[in-house]
Amino acid sequence: xxxxxxxxxxxxxxxxxxxxxxxxxxxxxxxxxxxxxxxxxxxxxxxxxxxxxxxxxxxxxxxxxxxxxxxxxxxxxxxxxxxxxxxxxxxxxxxxxxxxxxxxxxxxxxxxxxxxxxxxxxxxxxxxxxxxxxxxxxxxxxxxxxxxxxxxxxxxxxxxxxxxxxxxxxxxxxxxxxxxxxxxxxxxxxxxxxxxxxxxxxxxxxxxxxxxxxxxxxxxxxxxxxxxxxxxxx
Amino acid sequence: xxxxxxxxxxxxxxxxxxxxxxxxxxxxxxxxxxxxxxxxxxxxxxxxxxxxxxxxxxxxxxxxxxxxxxxxxxxxxxxxxxxxxxxxxxxxxxxxxxxxxxxxxxxxxxxxxxxxxxxxxxxxxxxxxxxxxxxxxxxxxxxxxxxxxxxxxxxxxxxxxxxxxxxxxxxxxxxxxxxxxxxxxxxxxxxxxxxxxxxxxxxxxxxxxxxxxxxxxxxxxxxxxxxxxxxxxxxxxxxxxxxxxxxxxxxxxxxxxxxxxxxxxxxxxxxxxxxxxxxxxxxxxxxxxxxxxxxxxxxxxxxxxxxxxxxxxxxxxxxxxxxxxxxxxxxxxxxxxxxxxxxxxxxxxxxxxxxxxxxxxxxxxxxxxxxxxxxxxxxxxxx
Ligand SMILES: Nc1ncnc2c1ncn2[C@@H]1O[C@H](COP(=O)(O)OP(=O)(O)OP(=O)(O)O)[C@@H](O)[C@H]1O
Ligand SMILES: [Mg+2]
Numbered sequence: 001x002x003x004x005x006x007x008x009x010x011x012x013x014x015x016x017x018x019x020x021x022x023x024x025x026x027x028x029x030x031x032x033x034x035x036x037x038x039x040x041x042x043x044x045x046x047x048x049x050x051x052x053x054x055x056x057x058x059x060x061x062x063x064x065x066x067x068x069x070x071x072x073x074x075x076x077x078x079x080x081x082x083x084x085x086x087x088x089x090x091x092x093x094x095x096x097x098x099x100x101x102x103x104x105x106x107x108x109x110x111x112x113x114x115x116x117x118x119x120x121x122x123x124x125x126x127x128x129x130x131x132x133x134x135x136x137x138x139x140x141x142x143x144x145x146x147x148x149x150x151x152x153x154x155x156x157x158x159x160x161x162x163x164x165x166x167x168x169x170x171x172x173x174x175x176x177x178x179x180x181x182x183x184x185x186x187x188x189x190x191x192x193x194x195x196x197x198x199x200x201x202x203x204x205x206x207x208x209x210x211x212x213x214x215x216x217x218x219x220x221x222x223x224x225x226x227x228x229x230x231x232x233x234x
Numbered sequence: 235x236x237x238x239x240x241x242x243x244x245x246x247x248x249x250x251x252x253x254x255x256x257x258x259x260x261x262x263x264x265x266x267x268x269x270x271x272x273x274x275x276x277x278x279x280x281x282x283x284x285x286x287x288x289x290x291x292x293x294x295x296x297x298x299x300x301x302x303x304x305x306x307x308x309x310x311x312x313x314x315x316x317x318x319x320x321x322x323x324x325x326x327x328x329x330x331x332x333x334x335x336x337x338x339x340x341x342x343x344x345x346x347x348x349x350x351x352x353x354x355x356x357x358x359x360x361x362x363x364x365x366x367x368x369x370x371x372x373x374x375x376x377x378x379x380x381x382x383x384x385x386x387x388x389x390x391x392x393x394x395x396x397x398x399x400x401x402x403x404x405x406x407x408x409x410x411x412x413x414x415x416x417x418x419x420x421x422x423x424x425x426x427x428x429x430x431x432x433x434x435x436x437x438x439x440x441x442x443x444x445x446x447x448x449x450x451x452x453x454x455x456x457x458x459x460x461x462x463x464x465x466x467x468x469x470x471x472x473x474x475x476x477x478x479x480x481x482x483x484x485x486x487x488x489x490x491x492x493x494x495x496x497x498x499x500x501x502x503x504x505x506x507x508x509x510x511x512x513x514x515x516x517x518x519x520x521x522x523x524x525x526x527x528x529x530x531x532x533x534x535x536x537x538x539x540x541x542x543x544x545x546x547x548x549x550x551x552x553x554x555x556x557x558x559x560x561x562x563x564x565x566x567x568x569x570x571x572x573x574x575x576x577x578x579x580x581x582x583x584x585x586x587x588x589x590x591x592x593x594x595x596x597x598x599x600x601x602x603x604x605x606x607x608x609x610x611x612x613x614x615x616x617x
Contacts, residue, residue: 048616051616052613052616057533057612057613058613078538079537079538082532082535082536082537082538082612083535083537084535085533085534085535086534086535086536086537087535089535091533091534091615093530093615093616094616097526097527097530097533097615099248099251099527099530100527101248101251101252101255102247102248102251106247109244109247110244110247110248110531111534112244113243113244113245114244114531114534114535114536114540119241119242119243158534170616
């Protein structure tokens with residue numbers, strides 16, 4: 001399996017001087033394509049911070065981050081980070097973050113538009129992505145007309161616009177009830193195994209755990225465990 | 235809408251939906267732009283209308299050069315020139331023809347009593363330099379008669395005249411109205427009263443060898459500036475102007491000395507400022523409401539210019555609709571003012587200027603929002 005993301009001795013410190021706080025320290029980590037990695041840990045342990053570093057949203061304070069073997073420059077600018085996100089990374093958020101004024105397919109189409117997919121193909125591609133997540137019949141609905149699970153699947157479809165190689169999700173099932181959460185977790189698992197996407201999911205949710213190929217444990221900003229539960233099947 | 239949305243870009247779609255999902259605020263924006271356009275349009279249109287009025291007489295002659303008494307500052311207030319000057323001017327190489335034009339204030343006694351001040355214009359009937367234009371009733375040829383004058387319908391009431399052939403008194407001499415023009419306005423509030431040169435001399439007590447202006451036509455191919463300088467050198471204590479320069483001087487004189495120009499400009503500027511503030515306020519409120527969405531776009535990897543495009547397109551949509559509404563209102567004002575002594579001028583050039591001002595106004599209004607979005611933190615989507 002390909003390494004898509006490598007973190008070497010990464011640390012993140014918020015603030016400076018007396019109020020400086022080390023949220024992450026000495027993180028060494030490879031993320032591979034084609035599997036779903038779970039990131040677990042107590043509240044405040046640094047899961048979101050780590051996801052942001054992996055997602056080129058947050059600059060590491062120290063250490064190095066490599067994307068497809070290419071090291072990120074220490075002084076990489078905000079626009080360059082945005083360009084990296086655009087090219088390689090899809091995000092799924094706890095609260096979906098759909099555009100409320102746009103229909104489901106338009107939400108996906110905007111992601112395609114940012115990625116400069118020709119306008120004439122946007123609708124067709126958006127509908128195909130929604131269909132892949134079982135939402136073909138909901139494409140014309142506004143987010144306010146969708147259930148939580150449907151919203152999150154629209155968000156996943158939007159994150160998949162332009163076929164990113166990395167999908168990062170922060171608590172994607174936290175706002176969903178039992179079966180729905182499981183459905184979303186299964187969808188993410190399938191993406192990793194069918195499409196070869198590198199999927200990283202931050203979650204407290206025990207329903208998600210069975211779908212993880214690999215489980216990382218964070219505590220106080222340090223990686224304390226990295227295991228592959230044998231029950232996971234490819 | 236689905237079909238339409240297929241063809242518009244993501245930024246246009248977001249811009250349009252951002253506006254249409256808060257109709258009340260959008261209406262405020264549009265009303266703001268509309269009134270700014272109305273204010274700017276009417277004030278600048280008035281300014282241009284006044285400018286055209288003050289130089290109307292000069293603009294409606296075909297003379298290349300004007301010879302005026304030394305120190306003349308505008309066409310309405312004139313001194314005296316000796317007829318001799320005309321012969322001197324004719325002897326200058328390049329000069330084809332020199333015509334006299336009389337311009338003098340006079341008192342007009344209405345048929346039913348009461349007095350108004352008027353500006354007598356006396357021109358040479360043979361070649362028509364300084365003749366009235368837009369004649370709607372009567373005939374210019376009738377001015378041959380000793381007491382004949384032509385006035386404008388816009389001032390007929392002010393001058394107490396209701397029909398052709400009515401008699402009045404100008405400087406205590408009998409005068410008879412033989413024609414009406416339409417739309418020859420005056421800035422001085424003393425309406426132009428057209429007659430032939432000899433009559434104007436008689437009405438205003440000028441001697442037969444006196445006039446106020448000499449209008450020069452050049453031979454084809456003659457150098458205008460060289461001839462102007464030659465005339466100035468030959469004639470000495472007079473001013474020799476290119477027609478366009480004299481027209482511009484008249485405009486400057488009236489619009490600057492009366493303060494009308496700066497008052498109108500100030501009002502137009504006020505409209506611009508009000509427009510910028512209203513557009514800026516409403517657009518910013520919408521932007522603040524939508525900050526989480528801008529952060530999401532940024533997290534998704536949208537370049538900053540994508541976010542700016544959404545905001546600028548909102549500004550552009552407001553500009554287009556506000557401008558259309560504003561120009562409609564300006565047009566209504568123009569219709570209403572068509573029959574008045576004050577004209578709102580709206581040539582294509584001014585419409586272009588107003589469009590640019592509106593675009594600039596909305597772009598400036600968008601700047602505050604753009605500055606806010608520029609500082610957006612994409613990690614805020616995880617909170
Ligand atoms: N922008 C910030 N500025 C200062 N401190 C921060 C910032 N973001 C996070 N922190 C701190 O860093 C630590 C790790 O935060 P992080 O959000 O990564 O934790 P988390 O594991 O995702 O927690 P949770 O499970 O509650 O979401 C916390 O103590 C948090 O208070
Ligand atoms: Mg978190």
